[in-house]
Amino acid sequence: MAMENSQLVAIISRLDAMMKAGESETQSRRFEKDGDERGVVTYNPVSKTFTLEEVATKQKFEFDNIDLAAMEIFDLLDD
Template sequence: MKSSQLVAIIKRLEAMQEGADDEVQSRRFEKDGVEKGEVTFDPKTETYTLEEVVSHQQFEFDDIDLAAMEIYDLLDDSED
């Protein structure tokens, strides 16, 4: 059985929350070696910001599940 991509995304987002300091955490998300998006987590506001690499659109989330689903959709986009 294939591992869940959604669980892997959530684990990475949770790791950003658990950072030891009040620094903004950042993670890049890639598909087949191509960067698709960058996510930052601001512990002061407890929000995630997703920036899509191609369009430079930014989306802000205060819910880890919504952030994970948007990242999953970005990585699973079949328009490539």
């Protein structure tokens, strides 16, 4: 049985790329499912935090941990 590519690994690698951009400016990425934008993640290199804004609810969540941010994005894309 072939394992499909991990969605969680893909999310983490995108977040990791934001952290490694090394710029002093905030980085943003959009996360979509089937062309439907679900969330926007912003990384602040000064505070080293990710902020996830859920598009549908306009709620914002802040994370100082890449794993927690990734799991929240995964849940958002998985519903």
